[in-house]
Amino acid sequence: MKIERIKGFRDHYPEDMEIRYSVFTRITNVAENFGYQRIDFPSLEYLEMYKQKSGSELVSQTFSFTDKGGREVTMIPEATPSTVRLLTARKDIPRPVRWYSLPKVWRYEEPQEGRFREHYQFNADMFGLDSAEADSEIIGLAAQILDELGLSGKYQININDRQVMEYILNDMNIQNIHEAFSVIDKYRKITREQFISMMAEINVDKKNTEKILDLLSERLDIKDFEKKLKSILNNFDGLKNRIERLKTTFSYISFYTKSDIKYDFSVVRGLSYYTGIVFEAFDSVGELRAILGGGRYDGLSTLFSDENIPAIGFAIGDAVLEILLKKYNLWEKYMRKQSYYICNLGSQFIEYSINLASKIRKSNRIALVDITGRKLSSQIKSAAEFDFALIIGENEVKSGTVTLKDMKTGEQKTIEEEEFYKLL
Amino acid sequence: MKIERIKGFRDHYPEDMEIRYSVFTRITNVAENFGYQRIDFPSLEYLEMYKQKSGSELVSQTFSFTDKGGREVTMIPEATPSTVRLLTARKDIPRPVRWYSLPKVWRYEEPQEGRFREHYQFNADMFGLDSAEADSEIIGLAAQILDELGLSGKYQININDRQVMEYILNDMNIQNIHEAFSVIDKYRKITREQFISMMAEINVDKKNTEKILDLLSERLDIKDFEKKLKSILNNFDGLKNRIERLKTTFSYISFYTKSDIKYDFSVVRGLSYYTGIVFEAFDSVGELRAILGGGRYDGLSTLFSDENIPAIGFAIGDAVLEILLKKYNLWEKYMRKQSYYICNLGSQFIEYSINLASKIRKSNRIALVDITGRKLSSQIKSAAEFDFALIIGENEVKSGTVTLKDMKTGEQKTIEEEEFYKLL
Numbered sequence: 001m002k003i004e005r006i007k008g009f010r011d012h013y014p015e016d017m018e019i020r021y022s023v024f025t026r027i028t029n030v031a032e033n034f035g036y037q038r039i040d041f042p043s044l045e046y047l048e049m050y051k052q053k054s055g056s057e058l059v060s061q062t063f064s065f066t067d068k069g070g071r072e073v074t075m076i077p078e079a080t081p082s083t084v085r086l087l088t089a090r091k092d093i094p095r096p097v098r099w100y101s102l103p104k105v106w107r108y109e110e111p112q113e114g115r116f117r118e119h120y121q122f123n124a125d126m127f128g129l130d131s132a133e134a135d136s137e138i139i140g141l142a143a144q145i146l147d148e149l150g151l152s153g154k155y156q157i158n159i160n161d162r163q164v165m166e167y168i169l170n171d172m173n174i175q176n177i178h179e180a181f182s183v184i185d186k187y188r189k190i191t192r193e194q195f196i197s198m199m200a201e202i203n204v205d206k207k208n209t210e211k212i213l214d215l216l217s218e219r220l221d222i223k224d225f226e227k228k229l230k231s232i233l234n235n236f237d238g239l240k241n242r243i244e245r246l247k248t249t250f251s252y253i254s255f256y257t258k259s260d261i262k263y264d265f266s267v268v269r270g271l272s273y274y275t276g277i278v279f280e281a282f283d284s285v286g287e288l289r290a291i292l293g294g295g296r297y298d299g300l301s302t303l304f305s306d307e308n309i310p311a312i313g314f315a316i317g318d319a320v321l322e323i324l325l326k327k328y329n330l331w332e333k334y335m336r337k338q339s340y341y342i343c344n345l346g347s348q349f350i351e352y353s354i355n356l357a358s359k360i361r362k363s364n365r366i367a368l369v370d371i372t373g374r375k376l377s378s379q380i381k382s383a384a385e386f387d388f389a390l391i392i393g394e395n396e397v398k399s400g401t402v403t404l405k406d407m408k409t410g411e412q413k414t415i416e417e418e419e420f421y422k423l424l
Numbered sequence: 425m426k427i428e429r430i431k432g433f434r435d436h437y438p439e440d441m442e443i444r445y446s447v448f449t450r451i452t453n454v455a456e457n458f459g460y461q462r463i464d465f466p467s468l469e470y471l472e473m474y475k476q477k478s479g480s481e482l483v484s485q486t487f488s489f490t491d492k493g494g495r496e497v498t499m500i501p502e503a504t505p506s507t508v509r510l511l512t513a514r515k516d517i518p519r520p521v522r523w524y525s526l527p528k529v530w531r532y533e534e535p536q537e538g539r540f541r542e543h544y545q546f547n548a549d550m551f552g553l554d555s556a557e558a559d560s561e562i563i564g565l566a567a568q569i570l571d572e573l574g575l576s577g578k579y580q581i582n583i584n585d586r587q588v589m590e591y592i593l594n595d596m597n598i599q600n601i602h603e604a605f606s607v608i609d610k611y612r613k614i615t616r617e618q619f620i621s622m623m624a625e626i627n628v629d630k631k632n633t634e635k636i637l638d639l640l641s642e643r644l645d646i647k648d649f650e651k652k653l654k655s656i657l658n659n660f661d662g663l664k665n666r667i668e669r670l671k672t673t674f675s676y677i678s679f680y681t682k683s684d685i686k687y688d689f690s691v692v693r694g695l696s697y698y699t700g701i702v703f704e705a706f707d708s709v710g711e712l713r714a715i716l717g718g719g720r721y722d723g724l725s726t727l728f729s730d731e732n733i734p735a736i737g738f739a740i741g742d743a744v745l746e747i748l749l750k751k752y753n754l755w756e757k758y759m760r761k762q763s764y765y766i767c768n769l770g771s772q773f774i775e776y777s778i779n780l781a782s783k784i785r786k787s788n789r790i791a792l793v794d795i796t797g798r799k800l801s802s803q804i805k806s807a808a809e810f811d812f813a814l815i816i817g818e819n820e821v822k823s824g825t826v827t828l829k830d831m832k833t834g835e836q837k838t839i840e841e842e843e844f845y846k847l848l
Contacts, residue, residue: 002728003473003509006466006497011510014461014523021462032761033785035792037438038445042430042542043467043499043528044487049427063468065489068532073430075467075499085427086435094806096796099438104467104528108492118466133774133795140778255778304426337456350557354564354679361457368459371557372520382518 008109008117019333020120020318023149023325024102027122027316030145031100034137036124039099041082047074049081053300055272061107063117075106079123080273080297080313087127088304095128095309114289114320125313130298132248135277138312139249140256142292145316146281147257150330155291158219158264159250159279162295163242164229165265171233172211176202180212185268187216212265219262222250249277260284273297279314283324291324292316339366341383341407343376345393352397356390356417363424383407432533432541443757444544444742447573447749448526451546451740454569455524458561460548463523465506471498473505477724479696485531487541499530503547504697504721504737511551512728519552519733538713538744549737554722556672559701562736563673564680566716569740570705571681574754579715582643582688583674583703586719587666588653589689595657596635600626604636609692611640643686646674673701684708697721703738707748715748716740763790765807765831767800769817776821780814780841787848807831 005011012020028038047064054077064074076082079101087097101123109115124141126134139157146155165184169177179202187195192213199209211232220228226243230236246263253261269278276296283291294314301309325331340360344353353369360367368386370379376391383389384407391403395414402420405412429435436444452462471488478501488498500506503525511521525547533539548565550558563581570579589608593601603626611619616637623633635656644652650667654660670687677685693702700720707715718738725733749755764784768777777793784791792810794803800815807813808831815827819838826844829836 003470005509005513006468006470006491006495007493009466009468011466011513012464013510013514013517014463017462017464029788030785033788033790034781035763035765035790038441039438040436040441042433042435044430044433044530044542046427046430063491065491067430067487067489069431071430085429086437089429089435090437093437098792106468118468129796131795131797133771133797137793137795144782252774252778255775256782339459341459347557350676351679354676357458358568358680361454364453364457366457366459368522369561371555371561372553373555373557 006117008111010116010118016322019331020322022333023321023331024120024122024318026148027145028100028102030148031122031124031141034098034141034144036098036100036141039083039086039101040103041076041079041086041101043076043104044073045076045082045085047072049085049303050074050077053273053303054078054081055270057270058107061109063106063108076103077107078105079103079121079315080125081300081303083123083125083313084127084300084309084311085304087309088301088307096134097127098125099127100124114323116319120318122316122318123313125311127301127309127311130276130296130310132245132252134310134312135249135296136252136256138294138314139253139261139279142279142281142294142314142316143253143257143259143261146291147259149321149325150328151324152257152259154284154324154328155281156219156260156262156284157279157281158262158267159246159277160263160265160267161242161246161277162268162274163276164239164246165268167239167242168212168215168229168233171235172204172208174204174208176204180204181268184212184216184266185270187266215265219264222247222263225263246277269293269295273300275299277312283327286327288323289320291320337364337366339386339388340368341379341386341389342367342369343379343383343389343391344370345376345391347373349392349394349397353392356392356402359421360424365424380405430541432535434540434542440746443755444746446757447745447755448544448546448742450572451569452524452526454572455546455548455565458522458565458568460522460524460565463507463510463525464527465500465503465510465525467500467528468497469500469506469509471496473509473727474498474501477697477727478502478505479694481694482531485533487530487532500527501531502529503527503545503739504549504724505727507547507549507737508551508724508733508735509728511733512725512731520558521551522549523551524548538747540743544742546740546742547737549735551733551735554700554720554734556669556676558734558736559673559720560676560680562718562738563677563685563701563703566703566705566718566738566740567677567681567683567685570715571683573745573749574752575748576681576683578708578748578752579705580643580684580686580708581703581705582686582691583670583701584687584689584691585666585670585701586692586698587700588663588670589692591663591666592636592639592653592657595659596628596632598628598632600628604628605692608636608640608690609694611690639689643688646671646687649687670701693717693719697724699723701736707751710751712747713744715744761788761790763810763812764792765803765810765813766791766793767803767807767813767815768794769800769815771797773816773818773821777816780816780826783845784848789848804829 062074062077105121183198274295275298278295280290280293296312298310342353357367357369389405400417403414486498486501529545607622698719699722702719704714704717720736722734766777781791813829824841827838
């Protein structure tokens with residue numbers, strides 16, 4: 001039996017990889033221009049790191065194993081704990097800290113559309129501030145990345161706040177808050193009847209379940225969000241400060257993007273370390289999984305140090321983003337370099353051809369020398385994907401010229417070598 | 425106990441990561457300009473893939489495990505088998521194929537200077553040609569990458585040919601050729617006495633061992649290489665074609681680089697799949713491990729298909745390269761973007777500040793908005809690493825101006841917003 005690729009993993013051939021990489025470059029460029037700096041971390045960490053804060057579902061989906069030194073390790077299922085580990089290991093870095101990374105992450109899940117066992121994940125995080133300014137900058141960065149990729153008007157961002165949700169559930173006298181979150185997290189994947197029966201199982205009464213369902217049923221403008229809470233809460237006043245902060249956050253976000261951003265009580269985010277605002281971006285039409293998601297996770301640093309460091313961040317996986325960009329015909333190479341295919345009519349001309357190629361490359365253009373020794377017509381065929389073919393034979397070498405063929409128009413001319421270099 | 429990094433792995437903080445990444449970009453840019461295209465592949469492959477061709481030493485050093493589906497898998501210890509797997513899985517790609525990749529690879533080895541359990545590895549490979557033209561292009565690409573990084577004159581490339589070595593050992597009537605290769609591979613790590621006794625153990629007689637030691641003792645010009653073989657071989661004529669090809673290869677390589685490139689019988693390369701030319705680059709002075717290494721591996725495709733596809737490639741690890749670049753003060757960011765730190769004197773000015781930042785970023789420059797609410801002097805302190813500080817307060821917002829402070833000279837001036845944008 002021939003050896004094949006492992007299930008759920010992808011091979012990345014040039015036709016997609018070069019576009020994927022240019023998408024990554026555009027994403028990281030936006031982050032860089034916001035003053036975020038690139039970090040990276042091991043692809044392997046102690047499994048223990050995820051056991052305490054990430055939630056048991058995630059831990060059960062890891063590629064984890066015992067290494068040759070007896071360590072219980074895992075291929076990283078997400079970037080956030082590693083990022084926080086790096087932060088806490090260095091006391092000398094002035095805060096706020098703005099970092100981004102683009103690792104591969106791995107999850108042992110059933111593969112499906114937009115979900116693989118290995119994917120690239122862009123992460124951006126800010127540490128050291130707990131404020132509307134920080135929250136809005138992170139969400140603004142997320143929005144500007146999608147805008148930069150050409151997705152303006154094609155996505156929506158839904159925002160919720162874990163503290164608001166907890167307040168509401170407490171206000172309803174619900175005891176099993178953690179379990180209620182789990183049910184709410186499933187809201188979009190289950191029927192109304194299933195939701196009601198799951199809530200009943202954890203002793204949420206029918207009236208409160210109906211209230212919750214009402215909350216979850218629609219995305220709200222930030223103004224309507226406040227009205228809705230007034231109508232539903234027994235004690236509204238205790239939430240006033242939190243609402244003010246969210247209103248400020250929404251107002252600041254509007255300085256970054258004109259995109260469709262709403263309050264949505266159904267956004268919970270599976271990871272159990274979130275402590276404040278949480279958000280997700282979705283395709284405005286269609287049934288895709290979230291394009292990106294994130295939130296505030298102020299407690300996570302206590303895994304690694306005694307200090308509780310405010311933190312907010314988000315992650316974009318490459319798989320759903322790729323589906324979306326393809327859907328809108330935005331999956332194309334952003335900046336293609338001009339490319340030259342040097343047809344070389346014999347090994348006696350190879351020095352001339354290689355020198356020519358070196359000079360073209362010095363101008364940061366692509367130059368490929370055909371070294372197959374095939375006849376010219378075959379070489380020209382191989383040049384089809386290039387902008388120009390350059391034909392180098394006895395005439396050209398003797399007279400110090402190049403024959404240049406425009407592969408789009410088919411136009412062909414012979415010009416002085418020096419004149420050609422001026423075109424570059 | 426707090427959770428820490430796993431032994432042998434590295435955390436990559438911005439001060440090094442941004443330089444590392446710019447080094448990677450310069451490397452991949454050279455490959456791209458040669459017409460090589462980016463691919464990527466899973467970080468996890470079946471362990472079986474390495475068992476047959478890579479050699480048992482490598483397999484014993486893998487991070488391998490049984491996954492939750494019962495598969496015997498490994499984090500990839502090298503890129504070549506995956507690259508060949510991709511090639512053979514697609515019959516439609518016209519050859520020659522030129523590919524590059526920049527994955528992380530993992531080896532469970534004892535960490536030491538320039539060797540970690542995880543490192544980045546640049547790979548370039550050409551498939552479909554077995555010729556001096558192909559061999560010299562790959563070695564020329566390797567050399568031009570080092571030249572591009574500023575290392576011209578600071579490295580040497582040593583070339584050998586597995587077929588020449590086999591021919592010599594056969595010519596000496598040595599029976600245990602595979603074992604003799606293993607001893608030769610250790611030449612630079614052991615004493616002369618150890619070498620002699622190891623050769624004796626595999627029944628190589630003293631006279632032949634002395635001859636081999638003579639061959640291994642010096643790097644040779646390609647002309648002296650031929651003379652040396654004439655003097656040592658019983659049957660020289662059978663090697664003539666191979667020598668001609670190597671002479672052509674050396675001559676073509678000189679079209680790519682003026683660097684110090686010699687024949688060196690001591691280059692064997694540990695991996696057992698090499699079938700022809702093999703090469704390594706070293707720091708010209710000093711005791712570092714190889715900066716890069718590669719060779720021809722024509723048989724590897726038979727692991728995945730019935731076709732025997734000619735192949736040659738090389739790999740550059742990031743760890744030794746980093747030591748070398750630091751040694752020569754070449755470890756610095758190549759193209760730094762101009763950067764602006766926006767000091768923001770109150771949350772009432774945040775809209776103005778964010779708009780200003782957005783416009784700066786549109787010109788592909790870095791703009792960071794201080795959102796800490798600290799006093800101006802603290803904000804200015806944080807701006808120290810930036811090119812300019814922009815101070816935004818009541819005066820600026822009212823009059824539509826910005827106050828610009830050059831962080832190198834300390835010079836400060838207030839100018840019209842529109843005038844400022846023209847500076848970008």
